Amino acid sequence: MSCPRIIITLLIWAxxxxxxxxxxxxxxxxxxxxxxxxxxVETHGFYEIRSGYRIRKDKYEKDMSVMESRLQLxxxxxxxxxxxxxxxxxxxxxxxEEGHFDLREAYIFTRPFDFMDLKFGRQILTWGTGDxxxxxxxxxxxWQSFFIGRDTEYLKAPSDAxxxxxxxxxxxxxxxxxxxxxxxxxxxGERISYWNPTLDRLVGEDAIVHxxxxxxxxxxxxxxxxLYKNISNYEFALYGYHGxxxxxxxxxxxxxxxxxxxxxxxxxxxxxxxxxxxxxxxGYYESAxxxxxxxxxxxxxxxRYLIGYTQEIGRDFTGGIQYxxxxxxxxxxxxxxxxxxxxxxxxxxxxxxxxxxxxxxNLRCSLFTYYSPSDKDAYMRPNVSYKVSxxxxxxxxxNIFSGDYPHTFFGQFQNNTNxxxxxxxxx
Amino acid sequence: MRLLLKAIIVLCFSLPxxxxxxxxxxxxxxxxxxxxxxxxxxxxxxGEDGKAKVNITITxxxxxxxxxxxxxxxKDVNDGRDQKYYVYFLKPADVRKMVYLVHKHVDLKKDDDRxxxxxxxxxxxxxxxxxxxxxxxxxxxxxxxxxxRSLEEDTHELIETTDKVFVVKNVPKQPDxxxxxxxxxxxxxxxxxxxxxxxxxxxxxxxxVIESKKIEVIQEFPTVVKSEVRDLKTGSKTEMExxxxxxxxxxxxxxxxxxxxxxxxxxMR
Numbered sequence: 195m196s197c198p199r200i201i202i203t204l205l206i207w208a209x210x211x212x213x214x215x216x217x218x219x220x221x222x223x224x225x226x227x228x229x230x231x232x233x234x235v236e237t238h239g240f241y242e243i244r245s246g247y248r249i250r251k252d253k254y255e256k257d258m259s260v261m262e263s264r265l266q267l268x269x270x271x272x273x274x275x276x277x278x279x280x281x282x283x284x285x286x287x288x289x290x291e292e293g294h295f296d297l298r299e300a301y302i303f304t305r306p307f308d309f310m311d312l313k314f315g316r317q318i319l320t321w322g323t324g325d326x327x328x329x330x331x332x333x334x335x336x337w338q339s340f341f342i343g344r345d346t347e348y349l350k351a352p353s354d355a356x357x358x359x360x361x362x363x364x365x366x367x368x369x370x371x372x373x374x375x376x377x378x379x380x381x382x383g384e385r386i387s388y389w390n391p392t393l394d395r396l397v398g399e400d401a402i403v404h405x406x407x408x409x410x411x412x413x414x415x416x417x418x419x420x421l422y423k424n425i426s427n428y429e430f431a432l433y434g435y436h437g438x439x440x441x442x443x444x445x446x447x448x449x450x451x452x453x454x455x456x457x458x459x460x461x462x463x464x465x466x467x468x469x470x471x472x473x474x475x476x477g478y479y480e481s482a483x484x485x486x487x488x489x490x491x492x493x494x495x496x497x498r499y500l501i502g503y504t505q506e507i508g509r510d511f512t513g514g515i516q517y518x519x520x521x522x523x524x525x526x527x528x529x530x531x532x533x534x535x536x537x538x539x540x541x542x543x544x545x546x547x548x549x550x551x552x553x554x555x556n557l558r559c560s561l562f563t564y565y566s567p568s569d570k571d572a573y574m575r576p577n578v579s580y581k582v583s584x585x586x587x588x589x590x591x592x593n594i595f596s597g598d599y600p601h602t603f604f605g606q607f608q609n610n611t612n613x614x615x616x617x618x619x620x621x
Numbered sequence: 622m623r624l625l626l627k628a629i630i631v632l633c634f635s636l637p638x639x640x641x642x643x644x645x646x647x648x649x650x651x652x653x654x655x656x657x658x659x660x661x662x663x664x665x666x667x668g669e670d671g672k673a674k675v676n677i678t679i680t681x682x683x684x685x686x687x688x689x690x691x692x693x694x695x696k697d698v699n700d701g702r703d704q705k706y707y708v709y710f711l712k713p714a715d716v717r718k719m720v721y722l723v724h725k726h727v728d729l730k731k732d733d734d735r736x737x738x739x740x741x742x743x744x745x746x747x748x749x750x751x752x753x754x755x756x757x758x759x760x761x762x763x764x765x766x767x768x769x770r771s772l773e774e775d776t777h778e779l780i781e782t783t784d785k786v787f788v789v790k791n792v793p794k795q796p797d798x799x800x801x802x803x804x805x806x807x808x809x810x811x812x813x814x815x816x817x818x819x820x821x822x823x824x825x826x827x828x829x830v831i832e833s834k835k836i837e838v839i840q841e842f843p844t845v846v847k848s849e850v851r852d853l854k855t856g857s858k859t860e861m862e863x864x865x866x867x868x869x870x871x872x873x874x875x876x877x878x879x880x881x882x883x884x885x886x887x888x889m890r
Contacts, residue, residue: 238714272889303883311883320743347741361879424878427724427734429747466732470749506751554679554857555759556687584687584713620714 239267239281239621246343246614254387254398259593259612260342261288266298277303289385298352311359316352319370321420321431323464323473325547326562327518329498330433330460330477332418332440333370336379341386341593341607343614351379365423372416372437375408377453380441381607389606391534392449396600396609406450408438428465433458433477443481444492454492455482470505487524490531495523510551518543535601542568556581564604571597571605589616653779656787657772660806660813665704667842668868670696672887675863679760682856688712689758692865692888696872702727705876706768709888720881725768733768738881745881754799761850761859766831786810801829812836812843828853834860840868 246260264285271278281299286292301315322331326349339348355372380403381388387398408414416437423430435458442451460477476499484492498521504514522528525539544567549560562575577591592613597605651659677689690712696705708721720738732750739746753765774793781788786807793799804820814836820829835847844866851858875885 238717277883318743350742464747471747504749506749509752509755512749555756587715
C-alpha cells in the first residue's frame with residue numbers, strides 16, 4: 195500500500211509546486227490585486243419538471259417512476275491562474291418524498307506547464323469509444339437515473355478525483371486518481387426492481403441492497419490511466435484501471451453486496467471507415483479477488499469487446515450499430531458452483547441508434563435499442579424532444595424493457611418499463 | 622466558386638484582399654478560372670489564422686426568431702488547402718460550451734474529420750461525415766456554405782461583367798448530389814469579395830439568395846461582417862454577423878482533443 199502514498203505525495207507536490215507559481219504569476223500581472231478580485235462569475239443552468247409512470251404494475255415499486263422539479267446552477271469563473279467551476283442540482287423528488295442536493299462538479303483546472311493539465315475536485319469523466327456501452331470507462335455511472343428517465347447527462351455520476359493530463363509528441367497520457375472509491379449509483383431496489391439471485395425472485399423496495407463498500411480515504415483508492423495518440427485522425431488508446439467492480443460484484447458471507455478488487459487492461463481505436471466512423475475496443479476485466487473463478491460469491495474475470503459503426507443514412511438522419519460481448523473466463527467453475535439460474539458464458543449484445551432531426555433541427559427523434567440474442571432480452575429508449583424556443587424544450591420518452599426470463603440483464607427490469615415527459619427552461 | 626460560398630461566411634476571417642497589389646484593371650477582364658481562384662484564395666488562404674465571434678439570427682416565416690452565438694477559430698494547414706476549425710458555442714443556453722471541431726480536407730475523396738464535445742458528459746464524440754447540404758445549426762446556411770464547396774465540383778462561366786462585379790455562373794458536375802441546378806455569384810471586381818449568390822432550383826427558379834450586407838476593412842483585409850441568406854421557398858431568413866474579428870493571431874495547434882476538454886483562451890475571450 196505504499197504505492198498510493200507515493201502517488202499522493204507526487205500529486206500534492208505537483209499541485210503545490212505548480213499551482214503556486216501560477217498563482218504568483220497571475221497576481222503579478224494584476225499588480226497588487228488579490229487572487230479573487232475581479233473574479234467574474236458566469237451563471238447558467240436550467241429549471242426542469244419531469245414526470246414519468248410505470249406502464250406495468252410492479253408490486254415492489256411505486257407507480258410513479260420519476261416525479262421531480264429540478265434546478266441546476268452552474269457557476270464558472272476564469273481568472274488568469276485557473277478555471278473554476280461549480281455545478282449543482284437541487285431537486286424535490288416526489289417519489290422518495292425528499293429534497294436532494296447533488297453536487298455535480300466543483301473543480302479547479304490549471305495548466306501549469308505547456309505539457310500538463312490538472313483538474314482537481316468533483317468532476318464528470320468519460321473516455322472510451324462505446325455509445326452507451328462502457329468497457330474502459332470505469333468512471334461512476336448512475337444506472338438508476340438512466341433507467342427511470344432522467345436526462346442522459348445523469349448517466350454519468352461525478353468522481354472526486356485528480357486528473358493529470360500530460361501531452362507529448364509521442365503520445366498523451368491521462369491519469370485519474372480517485373482517493374476514495376466512487377461506485378456506480380447502481381440498481382439497489384430503491385427505484386427499480388431487480389432480480390435477486392439469493393432470494394430467487396424479483397425484489398424492490400422490500401429488499402434494498404446492503405453493501406459493504408470500500409470507503410477509506412487513500413486506502414480504498416482507484417487509479418485509471420489512458421495513453422493515447424492520434425495518427426492521421428485514427429485515435430489509438432491503451433487503458434489501465436486498478437480499483438473495484440463499480441457495481442456490486444459479489445457477496446460476503448453475511449450476505450452483503452461487495453465490490454471486489456478489479457483490474458482492467460484495454461485498448462481502443464476509432465476513425466473513419468468508409469462513409470462513417472468505426473470503433474473497436476476491448477478490455478480484460480481481472481477480478482483480482484478471485485482470479486481462478488473458484489469463489490462463487492465473486493464475479494468471474496471477463497473479456498469484453500466491442501465493435502461499432504456510425505453513418506449518416508439520410509439528411510439529418512444518423513444510424514449507429516454496435517456489437518458487444520462479455521466473455522466469462524472461468525465459466526466451467528461458475529457453472530458447477532452457481533445454484534440458481536445461470537448466465538451464458540458469452541453475453542452478446544447488439545445496440546442500434548437512430549436519430550432524426552426535423553423542423554429546422556428543432557425536433558429530434560431518437561431511438562436507442564439494446565438487444566441481447568443470448569439473454570433474449572431488450573431495452574429500448576425512444577425519445578422525442580422539441581425546442582419550443584431557444585430556452586424552452588419539451589421532451590417525451592420511454593424506457594422499455596422486455597425479456598423471456600426474469601433474471602437476465604434487461605429482462606429483470608421488465609416491470610420498470612416507463613414513459614416520461616419533461617419541460618426544461620435553460621438560461 | 623466553391624469557395625465563394627464559404628467565403629461569404631467564413632471569409633470574415635480570411636478575407637484579406639489581394640486587390641492591393643492587384644491594381645484595378647477595370648479595362649482588362651481576367652478569365653473565369655482566375656476570378657474563381659482569386660476569390661477562393663482571397664476568401665480562405667490569406668492570413669495564417671483568424672478568429673471571430675458569430676451571431677446568427679434565424680427568422681422564420683411567422684417572424685419567430687432563434688439565435689445562435691459562437692466563437693470560431695480557424696487555421697490553415699501549411700498553406701495547403703486543408704484547414705482546421707474550432708467552434709465554441711455560447712448560445713443558446715442548452716448548447717453552451719459545446720465544441721465542434723473540424724479538420725477540413727479539400728481532397729474530394731477524403732471526408733472531413735469532425736468531433737463534437739458535450740461538456741455535461743465530458744464526452745468527445747466523433748461525428749460521421751454528413752451531407753454537406755444540410756442546415757448548419759438549424760439555420761438557413763448550409764454546412765457547405767460554412768465549410769466549403771470544392772471548386773472542382775462545378776463548372777464556371779463568366780456570364781456578365783459590370784462596372785462593379787463579375788457574375789460567374791456555376792453548374793454542378795454531378796447535379797444529382799445537390800438540390801440546385803446552378804448558382805450565380807457576383808464578385809466584386811476590386812476586392813474579389815463575393816457580394817451576392819443566387820441559387821436556382823431544378824426548374825430554373827430562383828429560390829435561395831445569400832448577400833454580403835456589410836464589409837469592413839480589418840487589418841487591411843476587406844471582410845464581410847454581415848451576411849444574410851433568404852430561403853424564398855420557406856420564407857425564412859438567417860442573418861450572420863461577425864464581430865471581434867482578428868487575423869494572424871498566431872494560434873497554436875489547438876485543434877486537438879486536449880482543447881475540446883478545455884477551450885483555449887482565444888475561444889473564451
